[in-house]
Amino acid sequence: MSAVALAWEQFRFERKLFWRNPSAAFFNFVLPLLLLVLIATAFSSESDELEVLIPGIAGMGVLATTFTALSFNLTMLRDEGVLKRIRGTPMPAGAYLAGFIGSATMNAVLQVTMVVVIGNVIYGVDWPQDPMLLIGFTLLGVVCFAALGVAFSHLIPNEESAPAYTNAIFLPLIFISGVFYSADDLPEALKAIAEALPLKHLIDGLSAAMVGGGDTGTAALVVGAWAVLALFLAARFFRWE
Amino acid sequence: MDSAAIQVRDLFKSYGPVEAVRGVSFEVDRGEVFGLLGPNGAGKTTTVEILEGYRHRSAGDVTVLGHDPAERRRELQQRIGIVLQSSGFYKYVTVREAVEHFGKAYERPRDAAETIRLVGLEEKADARTKSLSGGQRRRLDLALALVGDPELIFLDEPTTGFDPAARRTAWGVVRALKELGKTVLLTTHYLDEAQELADRVAIVKEGRIVAEGPPDRLGPASSRYRVSYISDGGRVEHQTDDPTELLHRLTRDALAAGERLEGLEVTRPTLEEVYLELTAEGDST
Numbered sequence: 042m043s044a045v046a047l048a049w050e051q052f053r054f055e056r057k058l059f060w061r062n063p064s065a066a067f068f069n070f071v072l073p074l075l076l077l078v079l080i081a082t083a084f085s086s087e088s089d090e091l092e093v094l095i096p097g098i099a100g101m102g103v104l105a106t107t108f109t110a111l112s113f114n115l116t117m118l119r120d121e122g123v124l125k126r127i128r129g130t131p132m133p134a135g136a137y138l139a140g141f142i143g144s145a146t147m148n149a150v151l152q153v154t155m156v157v158v159i160g161n162v163i164y165g166v167d168w169p170q171d172p173m174l175l176i177g178f179t180l181l182g183v184v185c186f187a188a189l190g191v192a193f194s195h196l197i198p199n200e201e202s203a204p205a206y207t208n209a210i211f212l213p214l215i216f217i218s219g220v221f222y223s224a225d226d227l228p229e230a231l232k233a234i235a236e237a238l239p240l241k242h243l244i245d246g247l248s249a250a251m252v253g254g255g256d257t258g259t260a261a262l263v264v265g266a267w268a269v270l271a272l273f274l275a276a277r278f279f280r281w282e
Numbered sequence: 283m284d285s286a287a288i289q290v291r292d293l294f295k296s297y298g299p300v301e302a303v304r305g306v307s308f309e310v311d312r313g314e315v316f317g318l319l320g321p322n323g324a325g326k327t328t329t330v331e332i333l334e335g336y337r338h339r340s341a342g343d344v345t346v347l348g349h350d351p352a353e354r355r356r357e358l359q360q361r362i363g364i365v366l367q368s369s370g371f372y373k374y375v376t377v378r379e380a381v382e383h384f385g386k387a388y389e390r391p392r393d394a395a396e397t398i399r400l401v402g403l404e405e406k407a408d409a410r411t412k413s414l415s416g417g418q419r420r421r422l423d424l425a426l427a428l429v430g431d432p433e434l435i436f437l438d439e440p441t442t443g444f445d446p447a448a449r450r451t452a453w454g455v456v457r458a459l460k461e462l463g464k465t466v467l468l469t470t471h472y473l474d475e476a477q478e479l480a481d482r483v484a485i486v487k488e489g490r491i492v493a494e495g496p497p498d499r500l501g502p503a504s505s506r507y508r509v510s511y512i513s514d515g516g517r518v519e520h521q522t523d524d525p526t527e528l529l530h531r532l533t534r535d536a537l538a539a540g541e542r543l544e545g546l547e548v549t550r551p552t553l554e555e556v557y558l559e560l561t562a563e564g565d566s567t
Contacts, residue, residue: 042386042387042389047386047387050386054372054375054383057374057375057379058372058374058375061374061375062373062374118370121369121370122368122369122370123369123370123371123372125336125366125369126369126426129334129335129359129364129366130359130384130387130388130430131356131359131360131387131388131389131430132387282336
């Protein structure tokens with residue numbers, strides 16, 4: 042089988058694994074959508090608030106399905122010796138990682154799609170103004186946060202501490218990056234931190250694609266720069282065991 | 283094809299200041315079951331993981347099926363099967379799904395059902411891997427190593443933690459592999475396992491091979507035959523390098539005196555005695 046065919050097999054296998062793992066399916070799919078529905082119902086009946094919340098939840102979905110899921114899963118697979126076992130077979134490393142990361146990408150795309158559909162069907166938000174830009178920012182976000190997830194897994198010492206490590210990044214990041222409310226309302230110090238990190242800019246980009254406005258050039262530049270750095274770190278420090 | 287399956291010459295491996303392997307040399311012929319026997323920390327696993335392509339050697343020459351394993355050629359990985367000391371499974375798949383999935387990476391995989399049968403896991407074929415017992419997990423390890431129908435199989439402590447019945451089953455699988463003409467490199471710290479399975483054994487101590495040969499002929503030059511019999515209610519024991527001469531003398535004298543040599547035994551030192559002697563503390567021969 043060619044490397045491409047093996048990557049495809051690995052992708053299909055990862056999809057099967059994902060749907061059989063109830064906690065992964067919950068945290069990756071149900072939780073962001075639940076937050077969307079709860080917050081939209083409780084606080085954001087105004088359409089301008091929904092126009093902040095929906096791109097915000099979409100950005101959070103990208104973060105959860107790539108960064109959190111990949112750093113957590115890689116730590117587990119490494120800790121349990123699954124990566125080492127795969128390393129001992131003729132499966133090419135690139136094909137394995139392509140299938141593995143491709144599955145996370147699939148989750149991110151599904152997540153963004155569901156957020157957009159729920160926003161329109163339930164809350165009456167308009168369909169995205171610029172679908173191509175939405176696809177572009179989603180994929181840029183996936184590359185950036187998937188690579189950050191792989192790179193971050195190198196810092197996690199073992200399986201048991203993985204949830205603590207990933208949540209220590211995930212939770213503060215979503216609170217300062219304008220997932221639930223506009224990041225412009227934050228104190229200056231927090232705003233400066235959020236400006237330096239990629240999630241706020243991904244949400245800006247998704248927002249520009251969905252509801253228009255915003256500086257897409259800066260957003261793309263910051264997320265792209267983080268993606269380049271993360272890809273370098275992920276490749277440089279990758280460990281199989 | 284007549285060259286050895288594995289050739290190791292003057293292999294060294296250090297981790298920082300620690301020398302785990304200090305000049306190991308051995309060859310494994312095709313179709314042979316070769317055992318690396320030694321206490322924990324002797325350097326067995328380091329040696330095997332260099333041969334498997336997981337670690338880079340510090341010095342020495344290593345050839346596995348004609349390749350340098352450090353190059354990690356796919357061509358070589360196609361022809362070897364690896365059972366690591368411990369490695370995990372995908373949790374949410376069945377035994378059959380795991381075996382089928384791993385088989386895809388190989389050019390000529392063994393049929394999944396046949397592989398599962400070979401290791402005796404038919405009854406668990408549709409069970410999730412996380413429901414398996416320790417011994418069953420080890421058999422799945424073996425199945426995943428055999429699904430590519432490899433010529434050469436590395437088994438790193440394949441039966442550690444097994445109950446006696448499970449060990450017998452695992453031994454049966456190794457014998458079946460030998461009958462199929464496969465080459466097996468086995469590490470173990472169980473003497474009976476080496477004695478039972480290996481055509482040749484190398485005893486490893488502190489990163490060096492201290493003895494090598496067929497298990498029943500292994501031993502330092504000092505080891506001697508023991509001849510014993512019962513006389514006047516007690517066992518009399520003689521040690522000798524030349525049992526033929528001694529037995530001739532003993533039986534001649536006994537016949538002349540009209541006595542019987544009750545309970546006559548001629549024994550060589552067991553592998554266990556040789557092993558204990560060679561790996562004793564403070565002895566660095």
